[in-house]
Every structure is written in C-alpha cells, then in structure tokens.
Amino acid sequence: MKYFLVFLFLLSSITIQSQLRTVDGGFAGGRNRSIDSVAGNEISVILNGKTKYTDYKVFHYQKDTTYVDTTLNIKKEYKFNFRRKDNFELLAFQNQGQTFNTLGYNFRNITQFPDIGFRAKQFNYLTIRDIDYYQVPTPTTVIMYRTGQEQGQVLDALFTFNLSKRLNFSVAYRGLRSLGQYRRSLASTGNFRATMLYSTPKDQYNIKAHVTTQDFTNQENGGLTEASLQNFVNNDPNFTDRARLDVNLNDAENVFDGTRVYVDHNYKLFSSKDSANVKDFSNLKVGQVFYYEGKTYKFDQQNITTSFFGDASKTAGSVNETTNYTLLNNQAYLEFNSKYVLGRFRVKANYTTVDYGYDTIYNSNILVNKQRLKGNAVSLGADWNGRVGDFSVNASATVTPGSGYLAGNHFNGEAIYEKDSVFKVKGSxxxxxxxxxxxxQFFQSVYNTYNWENNFTNIDTRNIGVALNSKWGNASIDFTNIEDYVYFDTDNLPKQFGGSVVYLKAKVNKEFKFFRKFALDNTVMYQNVSSGSNVFRVPEFVTRNTLYYTDEWFKGKPLKVQIGATFKYFTKYRANAYNPLLAEFTLQNDTEIGYPTIDVFFNAKVRRTRIYFKVDNVTSGFSTKNYFSAPNHPYRDLSIRFGLVWNWFI
Incomplete structure (x- = not known):
C-alpha cells in the first residue's frame, strides 16, 4: 500500500488542475497541453491556446454550473468524509458507513411524495438532487480515498468524457468497507451512478439521464449492554480495546438497496430565431421527465432475541424480513419563454404509481388485513423562473387531488437578490x-410489537427561510411549522402528534483572517422548539470553530499546507435512540447527550492532489467518557486516518 501511495503522489506532479469559479465560458476542443503556473499555486490549462480549465464544467440539479475543483480550502476539510458532504448538523456514529443522529433539521427541500422510510439507512443515499452531469474537453478522473476505522477504506472514483462536443458520459462508484472499533459494527456500502448529457447542434433536442444502484449493509449490535456501558463510562483499563465490550446483539444486520432510472428530455418546437414574435413567446418546448425508483429494506437475524425486541410469533429460528417499495413517475410538460412572465414558464402533468409492502405475512399472532399498499395519482402543476436585473424568482407548485397515499400538494418558491460578488439574499x-x-403507515415483523397498520392524516409542513451570503459572512434563519407530525415514540411505535411543532433555526458563519497565514472559521447554530418539544428534540446550540494555518512551503512554492484544529460542541438534549430493526430513531427520556470534541488535521496540496491527515477526538484519552452518538452507542475514540483526492486529466 505505501508504495502505491508514493506512486500516486509522484504521478500527481505531472498533471493539470483547475479552480472553482463562476461560469462564463464556452466549450472548446484540442488535445495538445501546456501547463502554466498562475498565482496561488494553481495551474491553468491551455489546450491549443483555446481550451481553458473553465471548460471542465459540472452541471448540478438546479441548473447552476461550476467547474471541476482542485483547490484546497477549509470547506473541503469539512466535506472529506464518506458522504462527501458537510456533517455540521449531524452526529456521526463511531464507524464511518454507519448512521447519524440529528443535531438540526432542514425542511427546505421536502419531496412531493412519501418515501419508504427507514431514514437511518438513507444518510448516504444519493437522490436525484445529488447527481451531477459533466462537460469536459478531455477525459477526466477524480479519485477520493480514505482509510477506515480499524480495518477498511472508502474509495470514490469518477470518470467522465465527451465523445463529441455535445455528448458526455460519466461513470462513478463509491465503495466503503470499515470494521469499526466495537463488536458487530462492520459497514459495507456501495453507490454506483452513470450519467449521460446530450444536445443536438442547435439545441433542438436535449436529454439528461442517469442510473443509480446503491446498497448499504450494516452489522447491528444494539449498543452496549448495561455492564459494558458502565465499564466504558468508568474508563475501566481492561476495556480500552473496545472489541472486549459486550453488545446487545451478536447476529443481526440490516441491508438497504435502491435502484433508480431517471430521464429528462425535451424537444424545441421553435426557437427565438424562427419564432414569429420572439419578444412575446419563444423557445417552446415539449418534454418528458420519467423516473423509476425501487427500494428494499431487509432485516436479518440468526436467532430470535426477545430480551431486546420483545415477544415474537416464534420462539426459535432465524429472522429474514424484507420490505420493498417502488415509485414510478411520468411527467409531461410544455415550456416556453415570454416577456410576460419575465423568463421561463412550464406547465406539467404527472402520473405516479406506488407499491409498498411484503410478499408474505411474517407474524401469525397479529391480525393483518393486507400485505401491500398500492396507489396511483394524477398531479397538475407549474414551474416559473423569472428574472429582472439582479432580482430572480423561482417557484414550483403541484397539486395531487384525491384521498389516496399520494394525495397532497406541494409549493416551493424562492426570491433571490444578488449584487455582483458582494452579497446575495435569498428568501424561500x-x-x-x-x-x-x-x-x-404499515409495518410487520415476527416481533409482536413491530406490527401496525395506521390511518394517519397528511402531514402539513410550512417553512419560511431567509439566507444571506456576503463577503462579510453568511447567515440563515428558518421558521418551520408542522401540523400532524409523525414520529416514533419511546415504545417504538409510530404516533401522530395532535398539536403543532414550531421550530426555529438560525445559523451564522464567519471566517476571520489574521497574521496573513492564520484563520478562524466559525459556525454557530441556535435552535428553539417553542411548541412540540416533547416529540421534536434538538440541541439549543451547536458550534464549530476551526483555527488553522495556511502556507506554501519550499522553493518555488510546490506544496500548499493547511494545519489546524476543529472544536465542535452541542448543548445537552435528549437525543433520539437508534432502533436497528426499524432503522429509525425513536424518542427516549432517560439520557441526555452533549459534549465537545476536538479534531486535528494536516492537509497538503501538490498541484492537483490534496492529501488529508486527521486525528479524530484527540481529547478522548483524558476526557470524561461522556461522548455518545445515541444512548448506549459511544462516539469514536481517538483515531488517526489518512486520505487523498486526486484529479487526473488525460
């Protein structure tokens, strides 16, 4: 392994890199490369004097565009984990690849239809919004590697290429396997995705499509036993090897699989060049969005454990339970540009079918009237994207009439004012x-407690948010009201809250730079639940403060380094308990969790390769053993991990 890493490190010095910038360039061809140094130890790419690094484009779900990014900054440090996302509002379990407890909630991007559930298994699930598309003048590879806990690693590899100026393909796979510090905490996951992006020479026809297959397997130990919990809290020297601590489950695991096919394509009936009145009505398109998504959850156990899950319909034997879900959505739309709507307007109609349930009845002791929930619905709606100067508006509305499992309505709107690069204000x-x-709504198991069929009413959610991004700092505030909130109670059963949950979240981020090479990055989040705090629980304050040093070393400045420490703290609250059979978090009233952690990191960059070295929870060796991710589930002890991100442009 060490020789392989040395090889990667040396090879990285001969390749090109690019920076994240605002898009304002076209696509150009060419293959002959020359590499020129520019300010900030970055490398620009000149291909035949025409193609620049800004031609390596990334298209996101909301149609905003960035470039392939090889910079080293503090935001990359926060995202260097197996999810490739900032985990500020999450509380990780001890092993990477496991689930997360929740420190804060985001209600700005709720999906239109109900999901299968099992939310503890979906923190690393890539949704439609997480899939990016590309356009590159030369084949491009991005590789991320990171060591695991005890044994294992995570590898995320992306390869994208253009067969022509307007046809791009990408293939990516993220694989993780990590043993963990405690018994029965092995995690093994995989995220495969493939994309296609194509448009005809005059943009008459456009299509983007992707396919994903994802699987998440976790051994489940049910947390520490009462005796082991005391040994951990008392810091018994006989149990510094965490594998010696007893756990509640020794033969259980759960698996979550998902497959999705997504296609969005349209045909332009006439464009602004051939329209009779281009100022009034132009670029009329007819299009279709089709996606199929299938999800499966499995819980397997070699032997019945009534002491942990309660009585069962059988006294011996294994447990093999499978819940499956499919959603098929077919949307037809008509889209046009007009001065009367200040931009783009789309009318749409959806036909959606859903199928959820079981192929057999698992419990003979419980009277179950059905095995599956099925439904179909027609939805009507419209999207609007308008702009006047520095002010823009985006809105989407959908109504699904009826009384079935898919009935409801959905409206999401935002207004944005952006003044150059000085500041941006967004209300949503x-x-x-x-x-x-x-x-x-419906669940069954061989364990008697875990069987129900509920007739809950719809959950009504209203969220108002304001966000400010500026060179002076960033801030956001969200006010959320939830009627008929559904949660898992202390008895592991789903309940519907009869009152209102009123939730306020405010977050501020500001970085201070001093002495030229030092910086202090601060993020503080305040939360308040003024109504419904007995069923909806969050810590009042969460803070993350990173003090770090950045410099360029050696003659010619070939090496950029970033050295620092991150302090994170959240106030005590009754964090939810984790249930491995449900793969959900449930209420509990016995334990409060809240503590500080300190992580130390050393990051470096040589041309297009970023190297990451990190020590997690450095104070765990001498601090009080009060750090938990959930009741009976300790957070990780001091651990050292290494990784890198490598961009390769052929």
Whole structure:
C-alpha cells in the first residue's frame, strides 16, 4: 500500500488542475497541453491556446454550473468524509458507513411524495438532487480515498468524457468497507451512478439521464449492554480495546438497496430565431421527465432475541424480513419563454404509481388485513423562473387531488437578490401536505410489537427561510411549522402528534483572517422548539470553530499546507435512540447527550492532489467518557486516518 501511495503522489506532479469559479465560458476542443503556473499555486490549462480549465464544467440539479475543483480550502476539510458532504448538523456514529443522529433539521427541500422510510439507512443515499452531469474537453478522473476505522477504506472514483462536443458520459462508484472499533459494527456500502448529457447542434433536442444502484449493509449490535456501558463510562483499563465490550446483539444486520432510472428530455418546437414574435413567446418546448425508483429494506437475524425486541410469533429460528417499495413517475410538460412572465414558464402533468409492502405475512399472532399498499395519482402543476436585473424568482407548485397515499400538494418558491460578488439574499417559502412515510403507515415483523397498520392524516409542513451570503459572512434563519407530525415514540411505535411543532433555526458563519497565514472559521447554530418539544428534540446550540494555518512551503512554492484544529460542541438534549430493526430513531427520556470534541488535521496540496491527515477526538484519552452518538452507542475514540483526492486529466 505505501508504495502505491508514493506512486500516486509522484504521478500527481505531472498533471493539470483547475479552480472553482463562476461560469462564463464556452466549450472548446484540442488535445495538445501546456501547463502554466498562475498565482496561488494553481495551474491553468491551455489546450491549443483555446481550451481553458473553465471548460471542465459540472452541471448540478438546479441548473447552476461550476467547474471541476482542485483547490484546497477549509470547506473541503469539512466535506472529506464518506458522504462527501458537510456533517455540521449531524452526529456521526463511531464507524464511518454507519448512521447519524440529528443535531438540526432542514425542511427546505421536502419531496412531493412519501418515501419508504427507514431514514437511518438513507444518510448516504444519493437522490436525484445529488447527481451531477459533466462537460469536459478531455477525459477526466477524480479519485477520493480514505482509510477506515480499524480495518477498511472508502474509495470514490469518477470518470467522465465527451465523445463529441455535445455528448458526455460519466461513470462513478463509491465503495466503503470499515470494521469499526466495537463488536458487530462492520459497514459495507456501495453507490454506483452513470450519467449521460446530450444536445443536438442547435439545441433542438436535449436529454439528461442517469442510473443509480446503491446498497448499504450494516452489522447491528444494539449498543452496549448495561455492564459494558458502565465499564466504558468508568474508563475501566481492561476495556480500552473496545472489541472486549459486550453488545446487545451478536447476529443481526440490516441491508438497504435502491435502484433508480431517471430521464429528462425535451424537444424545441421553435426557437427565438424562427419564432414569429420572439419578444412575446419563444423557445417552446415539449418534454418528458420519467423516473423509476425501487427500494428494499431487509432485516436479518440468526436467532430470535426477545430480551431486546420483545415477544415474537416464534420462539426459535432465524429472522429474514424484507420490505420493498417502488415509485414510478411520468411527467409531461410544455415550456416556453415570454416577456410576460419575465423568463421561463412550464406547465406539467404527472402520473405516479406506488407499491409498498411484503410478499408474505411474517407474524401469525397479529391480525393483518393486507400485505401491500398500492396507489396511483394524477398531479397538475407549474414551474416559473423569472428574472429582472439582479432580482430572480423561482417557484414550483403541484397539486395531487384525491384521498389516496399520494394525495397532497406541494409549493416551493424562492426570491433571490444578488449584487455582483458582494452579497446575495435569498428568501424561500415551502408549503406541503403529504402522507407519512410508508413504514410509519404499515409495518410487520415476527416481533409482536413491530406490527401496525395506521390511518394517519397528511402531514402539513410550512417553512419560511431567509439566507444571506456576503463577503462579510453568511447567515440563515428558518421558521418551520408542522401540523400532524409523525414520529416514533419511546415504545417504538409510530404516533401522530395532535398539536403543532414550531421550530426555529438560525445559523451564522464567519471566517476571520489574521497574521496573513492564520484563520478562524466559525459556525454557530441556535435552535428553539417553542411548541412540540416533547416529540421534536434538538440541541439549543451547536458550534464549530476551526483555527488553522495556511502556507506554501519550499522553493518555488510546490506544496500548499493547511494545519489546524476543529472544536465542535452541542448543548445537552435528549437525543433520539437508534432502533436497528426499524432503522429509525425513536424518542427516549432517560439520557441526555452533549459534549465537545476536538479534531486535528494536516492537509497538503501538490498541484492537483490534496492529501488529508486527521486525528479524530484527540481529547478522548483524558476526557470524561461522556461522548455518545445515541444512548448506549459511544462516539469514536481517538483515531488517526489518512486520505487523498486526486484529479487526473488525460
């Protein structure tokens, strides 16, 4: 392994890199490369004097565009994990690839239809919004590697190429396998995705499509036993090897699989060049969005464990339970540009079918009237994207009439004012009504407690948010009201709250730079639940403060380094408990969790390769053993991990 890493490090010095910038360039061809140094130890790419690094484009779900990014900054440090996302509002379990407890909630991007549920398994699930598309003048590879806990690693590799100026393909796979510090905490996951992006020479026809297959397997130990919990809290020297601590489950695991096919294509009936009145009505398109998504959850156990899950319909034997779910959505739309709507307007109609349930009845002791929940619905709606000067508006509305599992309505709107690169203000509104997730409506198991069929009413969610991004700092505030909130109670059963949950979240981020090479990056989040705090629980304050040093070393400045420490703290609250059979978090009233952690890191960059070295929870060796991710589930002890991100442009 060490010789392989040395080889990667040396090879990285002969390749090119690019920076994240605002898009304002076209696509150009060419293959002969010359590499020129520019300010900030970055490398620009000149291909035949025409193609620049800004031609390596990344297209996101909301149609905003960035470039392939090889910079080293503090935001990359926060995202260097197996999810490739900032985990500020999450509380990780001890092993990477496991689930997360929640420190804060985001209600700005709620989906239109209810999901299968099993939310503890979906933190690393890539949704439609997470899939990017590309356009590159030369084949491009991005590789991320990171060591695991005890044994294992995570590798995320992307390869994208253009067969022509307007046809791009990409293939990517993220694989993880990590043993963990405690018994029965092995995690093994995989995220495969493939994309296609194509348009005809005059943009008459456009299509983007992707396919994903994802699987997440976790051994489940149910947390520490009462005796082991005391040995951990008392810091018994006989149990510094965490594998010696007893756990509640020794033969259980759960698996979550997902497959999705997504296609969005349109044909332009006439464009601004051939329209009779281009100022009034132009670029008329007819299009279709089709996607199929299938998800499966499995819980397997070699032997019945009534001491942990309660009585069962059988006294011996294994447990093999499978819940499956499919959603098929077919949308037809008509889109045009007009001065009367200040931009783009789309009318749409959806036909959606859903199928959730089981192929057999698992429990003979419980009277179950059905095995599956099925439904179909027609939705009507419209999207609007308008702009006047520095002010823009985006809105989307959908109504699904009826009384079935898919009935409801969904409205999401935002208004944005952006003044150059000085500041941007965004206000957003979300109004949605939809049924709870299907596993809250219907569930069955050989364990008697875990069987129900509920007739819950729709959950109504209203969110108002304001966000400010500026060179002086960033801030956001969200006010959320939830009627008929559904949750898992202390008895592991889903319940519907009869009152209102009123939730306020405010977050501020500001970085201070001093002495030229030092910086202090601060993020503080305040939360308050003024109504419904007995069923909806979050810590009042969460803070993350990173003090770091940045410099360029050696003659010619070939090496950029970033050295620092991150302090994170959240106030005590009754964090939810984790249930491995449900793959959900449930309420509990016995334990409060809240503590500080300190992580130390050393990051470096040589041309297009970023190297990451990190020590997690450095104070765990001498601090009080009060750090938990959930009741009976300790957070990780001091651990050292290494990784890199490598961009390769052929």
């Amino acid at each position: 509104v979300l109004l949605t009504s939809k049924a709870p997730n299907f596993n809250q």
